Amino acid sequence: xxxxxxFSDNPFASNTANTSPFADPAETSYSLQNGHTSxxxxxxxxxxxxxxxxxxxxxPATIAVDREAGSIEALKRTETLDAKEKALQAKEAELRRWExxxxxxGGLKPKKNWPNRFCPIVHHDIAAEIPAAxxxxxxxxxxxxxxxxLCMVFNCFGSLMALCVIGNxxxxxxxxxxxxxxxxxxxPIGWWAWYRRLYNAAIKDRAVTYAWFFLMYxxxxxxxxxxxxxxxxxxxxxxxxxxxxxxxxxFHASKFVGVLYTIxxxxxxxxxxxxxxxxxxxxxxxxxxxxxxxxxxEVAQSVATNAAANAFSSRV
Numbered sequence: 624x625x626x627x628x629x630f631s632d633n634p635f636a637s638n639t640a641n642t643s644p645f646a647d648p649a650e651t652s653y654s655l656q657n658g659h660t661s662x663x664x665x666x667x668x669x670x671x672x673x674x675x676x677x678x679x680x681x682x683p684a685t686i687a688v689d690r691e692a693g694s695i696e697a698l699k700r701t702e703t704l705d706a707k708e709k710a711l712q713a714k715e716a717e718l719r720r721w722e723x724x725x726x727x728x729g730g731l732k733p734k735k736n737w738p739n740r741f742c743p744i745v746h747h748d749i750a751a752e753i754p755a756a757x758x759x760x761x762x763x764x765x766x767x768x769x770x771x772x773l774c775m776v777f778n779c780f781g782s783l784m785a786l787c788v789i790g791n792x793x794x795x796x797x798x799x800x801x802x803x804x805x806x807x808x809x810x811p812i813g814w815w816a817w818y819r820r821l822y823n824a825a826i827k828d829r830a831v832t833y834a835w836f837f838l839m840y841x842x843x844x845x846x847x848x849x850x851x852x853x854x855x856x857x858x859x860x861x862x863x864x865x866x867x868x869x870x871x872x873x874f875h876a877s878k879f880v881g882v883l884y885t886i887x888x889x890x891x892x893x894x895x896x897x898x899x900x901x902x903x904x905x906x907x908x909x910x911x912x913x914x915x916x917x918x919x920x921e922v923a924q925s926v927a928t929n930a931a932a933n934a935f936s937s938r939v
Contacts, residue, residue: 715754716828723827747822757825760908763901768818770897771843774890775806778850781865781883789876798862805863809846817843821905830918831925833909837902844898851891866891 735743817839824832853866865887874881
């Protein structure tokens with residue numbers, strides 16, 4: 624345009640010194656101002672002429688993130704979840720106690736399914752009745768009970784072979800009768816004396832029931848160790864236990880019987896070790912869960928209840 628036109632120069636256009644004479648005004652241009660990259664300016668033809676002005680600053684806004692506030696909120700969420708989990712566990716224990724009370728009063732009778740469906744005697748379901756945290760411990764105790772039954776069956780078989788192979792002498796007949804008594808009486812006693820007590824203790828979460836289990840299970844371990852060693856005592860029949868000392872005596876009469884008594888001693892020794900491990904596991908869980916303090920409270924509550932009942936009956 625001619626210089627006589629007062630509108631020939633755009634007062635808002637920037638005067639860029641380093642402009643290439645070969646630049647295409649239709650293309651995009653970039654300029655660096657104040658350390659920031661500018662958005663390309665688009666040329667436009669109008670009454671004001673060609674617009675070579677710069678555009679706005681394109682630096683994105685900075686978004687501030689409060690990491691400390693986020694960690695505090697995450698910690699609060701974790702604490703809330705832990706509280707809900709404890710509440711659910713307490714509710715589960717309460718429901719199991721109600722279920723046990725209903726069964727005790729005859730309101731809810733579970734279907735018998737053990738030892739098998741053809742000849743069911745009692746109800747036994749670890750997965751459905753025992754809390755998930757204690758299922759592993761109760762399962763180990765159940766294996767201990769099954770191993771005890773196996774040891775007693777083999778013990779009776781070994782005593783019978785000693786009677787049949789070596790003959791009726793030196794108390795082998797009475798030893799076989801004693802082994803039969805151990806089998807017939809030991810299987811139900813072991814079930815009700817210590818395994819079922821642990822089973823019920825895990826369901827009802829009662830410390831007194833755990834205490835009875837510990838007492839009965841110690842007797843069970845002592846019997847297993849006695850059977851594994853089978854020491855000769857005055858007036859006792861050492862043929863009724865297939866143990867290590869009895870196997871030495873059996874080898875002098877028959878190698879076959881001696882091998883059977885050695886295998887029986889190994890079975891009893893393994894059962895003793897496994898039972899000791901189960902006892903240690905149960906006691907660790909019992910003590911870690913505050914069982915000792917709970918036992919003292921239950922004993923004190925029982926003593927107070929009995930004293931109040933006796934005082935009331937004496938007044939009446």
